[in-house]
Amino acid sequence: MAKPRLLNFDAFSKTVEDAKIKTASGGIVTIICIITVIFLIFNEYVDYCKIIIRPELVIDRDINEKLEINLDISFPNLPCDLVTMDIMDITGDTQLDLLSSGFTKIRLDNNGKEIESEKLLVNQDVKEIAISNDPNYCGSCYGALDQTKNEEKQQNEKICCNTCESVKLAYANMAWKFFDGENIEQCEKEGYVTKVRERLNEGCRIKGTGLINRIGGNIHFAPGESSMIMDRHIHDLSLFDKHSDKFNFAHTINHFSFGKDPHDNSRINLHDNTIDGSVTSTHPLDHKIAEGSNKYHIYTYFLKVISTRYEYLDSKDILETNQFSATEHNRPIIGGRDEDHPNTIHARGGLPGVFFNFEISPLKIINREQYAKTWSAFILGVFAVVGGVLSVGALLDKTIWAADRIIRQKKDM
Numbered sequence: 001m002a003k004p005r006l007l008n009f010d011a012f013s014k015t016v017e018d019a020k021i022k023t024a025s026g027g028i029v030t031i032i033c034i035i036t037v038i039f040l041i042f043n044e045y046v047d048y049c050k051i052i053i054r055p056e057l058v059i060d061r062d063i064n065e066k067l068e069i070n071l072d073i074s075f076p077n078l079p080c081d082l083v084t085m086d087i088m089d090i091t092g093d094t095q096l097d098l099l100s101s102g103f104t105k106i107r108l109d110n111n112g113k114e115i116e117s118e119k120l121l122v123n124q125d126v127k128e129i130a131i132s133n134d135p136n137y138c139g140s141c142y143g144a145l146d147q148t149k150n151e152e153k154q155q156n157e158k159i160c161c162n163t164c165e166s167v168k169l170a171y172a173n174m175a176w177k178f179f180d181g182e183n184i185e186q187c188e189k190e191g192y193v194t195k196v197r198e199r200l201n202e203g204c205r206i207k208g209t210g211l212i213n214r215i216g217g218n219i220h221f222a223p224g225e226s227s228m229i230m231d232r233h234i235h236d237l238s239l240f241d242k243h244s245d246k247f248n249f250a251h252t253i254n255h256f257s258f259g260k261d262p263h264d265n266s267r268i269n270l271h272d273n274t275i276d277g278s279v280t281s282t283h284p285l286d287h288k289i290a291e292g293s294n295k296y297h298i299y300t301y302f303l304k305v306i307s308t309r310y311e312y313l314d315s316k317d318i319l320e321t322n323q324f325s326a327t328e329h330n331r332p333i334i335g336g337r338d339e340d341h342p343n344t345i346h347a348r349g350g351l352p353g354v355f356f357n358f359e360i361s362p363l364k365i366i367n368r369e370q371y372a373k374t375w376s377a378f379i380l381g382v383f384a385v386v387g388g389v390l391s392v393g394a395l396l397d398k399t400i401w402a403a404d405r406i407i408r409q410k411k412d413m
Contacts, residue, residue: 025400033393040385048378051313053367060307060364067214067305067322067360070261071103072207072254073221076112078247080105080204081196082223082239087210089217103208110201137162139186144170164192172225177238196239200246207254216360222353223247235351248295249354253288256356258305259321284326296333296352301326303358306365313369323365324358 075083085103107115138160141147144167150158161167164187171178180196181187206221224236240247261283290299303324310319331338335348373381 023401023404025404026397029393029397029400033389037386037389040389041382044373044378044381044385047381048371048373048375050372051369052372053310054370056366056368058364058366060362062307062320062364063214065214065320066211068209068211068259069219070209070255070257070259071219072205073256073354074108074112074203074205074252074254075221075249076108076203076252077250078204078223079196079199079202080107080118081199082247083204083206083221084224084226084235085206085219085221086226086233087212087217087219088233089213089215091215103206103210106205106207107199108203108205110203112203114205115202139163139167141167141170142184144174144176161186164190168225172227172236175227175229175234175236178225178236179238179242200243205254214360216358218358219356220351220353221249221251222351237352240352244295248293249290249297249299249352250292251290251299251354253285253290255283256285257283257322258324258358259308260319261321284324290330290354292330294332297330298333298350298352299328299330299354301328301354301356303356304361305358306361306363308365308367311366311368313371 069087083105104117106117109115138147138150138158139162141159141161145159145161147159150160161170164181164184167184167186168178168181181192187193222235223240224238226233226235228234285301303326305322305324308321308323310321312318331346331350333348333350333352335346338344338346
């Protein structure tokens with residue numbers, strides 16, 4: 001009887017049952033192989049179910065989007081009435097969008113406990129405050145604004161400084177020293193002078209969110225009202241200079257970030273590279289403590305900001321945010337040699353305060369959620385596990401069998 005032609009293609013030749021020899025060592029090897037296969041297949045399945053984020057670097061085309069800044073910083077040795085925050089871009093413009101979100105000043109006592117909070121006005125317009133609608137009163141601006149033609153104007157068009165704040169801003173507009181408002185009628189009447197003197201030993205915490213154009217710029221905290229005089233940004237340091245034994249810019253950065261915070265996503269753990277840990281973004285300045293007793297000192301942080309997008313596997317939601325790196329530098333305004341590094345000579349001059357200078361990267365990182373393995377890769381891994389373990393097991397069994405036969409032959413000799 002002719003053999004079927006398919007027999008020529010059979011790669012899996014068989015032996016009859018009577019020709020098979022079973023040994024105890026073969027049984028042990030088989031059990032070990034089964035346990036190993038189950039363990040490795042389980043690992044393959046865990047790897048298949050794992051979700052990771054794969055980053056991609058592209059050109060950032062969202063240049064017209066606003067940049068959101070979130071900050072929370074405490075000054076234990078600087079009262080809220082003295083500290084001023086300014087945010088400017090590299091063109092020299094101040095972004096008034098910040099007022100739409102706003103920041104909050106929180107007074108701190110000597111122990112760092114919060115006392116009360118108030119709205120922080122950023123770069124308020126002195127002309128808007130100087131217009132009076134009060135038909136019975138028009139306060140003096142003490143020469144800081146021109147009021148000589150008030151008699152020729154309608155009451156609602158007169159230039160008046162009816163509040164202490166308006167006088168203060170008018171002084172800032174002329175770069176005059178305001179000190180604590182002593183002998184200014186509006187300030188004395190409002191109790192501003194007494195309030196400032198009572199708060200000299202307090203601290204201040206500033207927190208909030210603002211929006212600026214997506215170009216480089218700086219955020220800085222400095223003493224006194226700020227103004228622009230002949231294209232120069234200056235601050236009134238009169239009250240800061242008046243008390244030689246008070247005030248310094250030691251600070252704690254409780255939080256600083258750009259854009260929405262990925263920490264808010266409960267699925268993301270920011271300490272490794274997989275979901276339930278797959279984002280490598282952190283906030284490098286959080287909980288940064290800068291200590292110092294030098295009153296005239298500059299603390300500068302240089303930030304590199306890069307736009308970042310998170311695209312999630314099981315959701316159409318897209319998180320647009322930013323990551324940044326930070327380096328820091330501080331120096332005394334008087335300049336001179338660095339105490340810790342004698343070969344370093346600091347520049348002289350500057351404004352005491354805390355400065356955050358940031359640059360915007362033209363690139364963008366897109367982090368996409370993906371499964372670590374596809375279905376086909378999982379099946380291929382299972383086949384590789386089974387085949388590999390059985391091949392190694394067969395080789396090990398043959399080796400043990402051959403060694404056992406050699407030992408038995410030597411004993412029989």
